[in-house]
Amino acid sequence: MKETPLSNCEKAFVVQAIKERLRLDGRKLEEFRPLKINFGAEWGSAHVTLGETRVLAQVSCELGQPKATRPNEGLLYINVELSPMAALHFEAGRNSELTVQINRILERTFKDSRCVDLESLCVSAEDKVWILRVDLNVLNHEGNIIDCASVAALCALAHFKHPDVTVTGEEIKIHTSAEKDPIPIVLHHYPVCVSYATFQNGEVAIADPTVIEERSSEANMVFGINSYRELCCLNLGGTTLTSSNLLLQCSSRAANRAKQVVDQIKAALATDAEARSADQSVGFTECLKMNTINSLAQDRLSLRLRRFNFTLDDDFRNMSSNSAGAPDIKAEGDDSLPDATRIDENTGLLNSNQSNVRWVPEDSSDSDEDEHIFEKGDESGGADSDDKDLEEELENVAEEMAYKRQSQPISKGGSQQPVKRNIDNSSDSEEETTMVLG
Amino acid sequence: MANQDLLSDQGLRLDGRRAHELRRIRCKLGVFSQPDGSAYLEQGNTKVLAAVYGPHQAPGKKSNHSEVIVNCQYSMAVFSTGERKNRPRGDRKSQEMTIHLQQTLRAAIKTELYPRSQIDVFIEVLQADGGNYCASVNAATLALIDAGICLKEYVCACTASLANGNVPLMDVSHLEEVSGGATLSVASLPSSNKIAFMEMSQRFHLDHLPKVLDHALQGCQQIMSILDKAVREHLALVGSASDWGNIAK
Numbered sequence: 001m002k003e004t005p006l007s008n009c010e011k012a013f014v015v016q017a018i019k020e021r022l023r024l025d026g027r028k029l030e031e032f033r034p035l036k037i038n039f040g041a042e043w044g045s046a047h048v049t050l051g052e053t054r055v056l057a058q059v060s061c062e063l064g065q066p067k068a069t070r071p072n073e074g075l076l077y078i079n080v081e082l083s084p085m086a087a088l089h090f091e092a093g094r095n096s097e098l099t100v101q102i103n104r105i106l107e108r109t110f111k112d113s114r115c116v117d118l119e120s121l122c123v124s125a126e127d128k129v130w131i132l133r134v135d136l137n138v139l140n141h142e143g144n145i146i147d148c149a150s151v152a153a154l155c156a157l158a159h160f161k162h163p164d165v166t167v168t169g170e171e172i173k174i175h176t177s178a179e180k181d182p183i184p185i186v187l188h189h190y191p192v193c194v195s196y197a198t199f200q201n202g203e204v205a206i207a208d209p210t211v212i213e214e215r216s217s218e219a220n221m222v223f224g225i226n227s228y229r230e231l232c233c234l235n236l237g238g239t240t241l242t243s244s245n246l247l248l249q250c251s252s253r254a255a256n257r258a259k260q261v262v263d264q265i266k267a268a269l270a271t272d273a274e275a276r277s278a279d280q281s282v283g284f285t286e287c288l289k290m291n292t293i294n295s296l297a298q299d300r301l302s303l304r305l306r307r308f309n310f311t312l313d314d315d316f317r318n319m320s321s322n323s324a325g326a327p328d329i330k331a332e333g334d335d336s337l338p339d340a341t342r343i344d345e346n347t348g349l350l351n352s353n354q355s356n357v358r359w360v361p362e363d364s365s366d367s368d369e370d371e372h373i374f375e376k377g378d379e380s381g382g383a384d385s386d387d388k389d390l391e392e393e394l395e396n397v398a399e400e401m402a403y404k405r406q407s408q409p410i411s412k413g414g415s416q417q418p419v420k421r422n423i424d425n426s427s428d429s430e431e432e433t434t435m436v437l438g
Numbered sequence: 439m440a441n442q443d444l445l446s447d448q449g450l451r452l453d454g455r456r457a458h459e460l461r462r463i464r465c466k467l468g469v470f471s472q473p474d475g476s477a478y479l480e481q482g483n484t485k486v487l488a489a490v491y492g493p494h495q496a497p498g499k500k501s502n503h504s505e506v507i508v509n510c511q512y513s514m515a516v517f518s519t520g521e522r523k524n525r526p527r528g529d530r531k532s533q534e535m536t537i538h539l540q541q542t543l544r545a546a547i548k549t550e551l552y553p554r555s556q557i558d559v560f561i562e563v564l565q566a567d568g569g570n571y572c573a574s575v576n577a578a579t580l581a582l583i584d585a586g587i588c589l590k591e592y593v594c595a596c597t598a599s600l601a602n603g604n605v606p607l608m609d610v611s612h613l614e615e616v617s618g619g620a621t622l623s624v625a626s627l628p629s630s631n632k633i634a635f636m637e638m639s640q641r642f643h644l645d646h647l648p649k650v651l652d653h654a655l656q657g658c659q660q661i662m663s664i665l666d667k668a669v670r671e672h673l674a675l676v677g678s679a680s681d682w683g684n685i686a687k
Contacts, residue, residue, distance in 0.1 A: 097537055104534040108639040189641075202632065219545075229644040231620070236636040237541035244633060244655065248648055255644055 003089035011216040032208040037268040041283030044160030048152040052142035057156035074121025074129040086141040109224035113232035117186035143210035150193035191226040194254035202242035223254040227262040444601035467672040475585025479577035483567035488577035490585040493555035506552035514563040545634040546593035568612035595625035596657030606653040624654040
C-alpha cells in the first residue's frame with residue numbers, strides 16, 4: 001500500500017507551528033518523548049518505547065565460520081524489519097530505502113565503532129566463532145524509528161549472554177545454562193542514536209521528530225554518539241541545506257541526551273539484574289501488569305496543553321472551594337466520575353487512572369499571563385472584557401453620586417457660581433443614575 | 439594505533455602530500471555522446487564516470503507534480519577494488535551510497551523547475567582509492583552542468599580525517615581511510631557555505647568535529663574553484679566552434 005500523502009495544509013500547519021516554537025504534541029523544540037525500556041525473560045530481548053514508537057529487539061547467536069580476513073573475530077549482524085504492523089505502507093520482506101538507511105546507520109553505530117568486543121566471541125581461530133544477530137522488529141511507527149531501534153539494539157546486546165563452550169581437541173561442547181553460567185557480551189562503550197529534524201531553511205532543529213514532523217521537515221540529522229561524547233556515526237541529509245553552526249550546536253545537545261539515555265539503560269539493566277537475582281518474575285508479562293506494554297493503556301492524550309497552568313495559588317484555592325459554580329473541572333472530577341481525569345491540587349498535575357496521561361506544568365514565562373486570565377475569569381463569574389465597560393460606567397455613576405451628596409451641603413452656604421455648576425452636574429448625573437438604575 | 443604513521447615528522451603524508459592538500463583532480467566534461475550530460479573525474483587514484491539522462495517524463499506512478507524525481511545508480515566496477523568485487527551494485531553499501539547521492543543532488547538541483555519529470559544519474563567507479571562518495575558527487579555535478587540542468591550552485595564534496603589525534607587531514611586516500619581513524623565526508627554548496635549532506639563513521643571525539651568539519655569545507659571550496667575552471671575551459675572549447683571563445687575574451 002502506498003503511503004498516504006501529506007496534504008499541503010497539514011504540512012504548512014506543522015511548519016507554521018514550529019515557526020512559533022510550538023509542536024503538535026506540546027513538547028518544546030528540544031524535548032524528547034519519554035523512553036521506556038523493558039526486558040524479556042530470555043537473555044537479549046528488549047522492548048523499547050519512545051513515545052508511541054515501539055521496537056522489539058532480540059539477540060541470537062550461533063557458532064559459525066569467521067571471515068577469512070579476520071579469523072579471530074566474531075561476527076555481528078544487525079537487521080531491522082519494517083513490517084506492515086508498524087505502518088501500513090511498509091512492505092514486508094522488501095528492502096525499502098528507509099530500511100537500508102536505518103540498517104546502515106545502526107551498522108555504522110554498532111559495528112564500525114567497535115562497540116562490541118568481537119575478539120571475545122572467538123571460540124577457535126579460523127574455525128568457530130560466535131555469530132551474533134540482532135533482529136529489530138518495529139512494532140509501531142510514530143516517528144524516529146532510528147533512536148528507538150538503536151536503544152533497543154543496545155539494550156538487547158547489553159542484556160544478552162551467550163552459552164559457555166569447552167573445546168577438547170576437535171570437539172566443541174556447548175553448555176546449557178544449567179551446566180555453566182552463560183557469558184555476557186563485552187561492550188566497550190554504549191552508543192545511541194539521537195535524531196533531529198530541521199526546519200526554516202535549516203535554521204531550527206527539533207529533537208525526536210514524530211511522523212508528521214519527519215515528513216514535513218527539510219532535512220534530518222542523526223548522531224550516533226556515546227556517553228563519552230564520542231561520535232560514532234553521523235548522518236545528515238534531506239532536501240535542504242544546513243549551516244555548520246546548527247550542526248555543532250545539535251551535536252553537543254545530542255551528546256548530553258546520549259548520556260541521559262545511557263544512564264537510563266544502565267539503570268534498567270541494573271533493575272532487571274536485581275529482579276532476577278531476587279527470583280522475582282521477569283519478562284514482558286511483568287510489563288503487562290505494570291500497564292505499560294498493552295497498547296490501550298498508552299498515552300491517549302497525545303496533545304498536551306502547554307498554555308494552561310493548573311498550579312493553584314492560595315487565593316484561588318480558597319475562592320474555588322467557597323464558590324460553588326466556579327471550578328468546574330475539579331468539582332466534576334472529584335467523586336462523581338472516578339474514571340475521569342482530574343487536577344491534583346497540590347502538584348498541579350492532571351491525574352487520571354490512565355497512568356500516563358498528565359498535564360505538564362508550564363514554564364513560568366508564558367504561564368503568568370494565562371493564570372491571570374484564568375483566575376479573573378473565575379472571580380467575576382465569567383466576566384470577560386466586554387463587561388468591563390459596564391463596570392466602569394457603574395463606578396463613574398457611583399462616584400458622581402457621592403460627589404453630589406458632598407457638594408449639596410456646600411452649595412447651600414457657598415457662592416453662586418459653583419452652585420450653578422454643581423446643579424448642572426448633579427442634574428446630569430441624576431439623569432444618568434435613573435437611566436442606569438431604573 | 440597506526441594513526442601515528444599518517445603524518446611524518448616533516449608534516450608529510452603517506453603519498454607525499456601535506457595535511458591540507460587535496461589530491462590532484464583532473465576532469466573532463468562531455469565524454470559520452472549518448473547521455474544528455476557526462477563527465478569523467480579523477481581525484482588522485484579514484485576514478486569516476488558519471489552520466490546524466492534527462493529531464494524526461496517520469497513514469498506515472500512515481501511522477502511528482504511539484505518537483506523532479508532524482509534517480510541515482512551508484513555502481514563500482516568489479517575491478518575497482520583490490521579484491522575483485524562480486525556484486526557491482528545492490529549490496530547494502532552501494533544502496534546506501536545511492537541514497538546519499540540522491541539526497542545530495544536533490545538538495546543542489548532546482549527541483550521545482552522540472553515538475554512531473556525525472557533525472558537519471560548513473561555513476562560508475564572505475565577505480566576506488568578512498569573518497570568514492572566525494573568523487574562521485576563532484577563528477578555528478580559536472581555531468582549535471584554538462585546536461586544543462588539548473589543547479590542552485592556547485593555542489594562539491596570532500597573528506598577529512600584526523601591524524602596523530604589532532605591534525606586534520608584533507609581528502610583522505612584509501613590507505614589513510616583504513617589505517618587511520620574516522621573519516622568525515624561532507625557535501626556542501628561552497629558559495630553559500632551550506633551543508634547538503636554529511637556522513638561519518640567510526641569513533642571520534644566531539645571536540646574535534648569543528649576543526650575537521652572546517653577542513654572538509656575548505657576542501658569543498660578548493661574543489662569548487664577547480665570544477666569551475668574546468669567548466670569554463672570546456673565551454674570555451676565547445677563554444678570555439680561557434681566563435682564563443684573570442685566573444686568571451
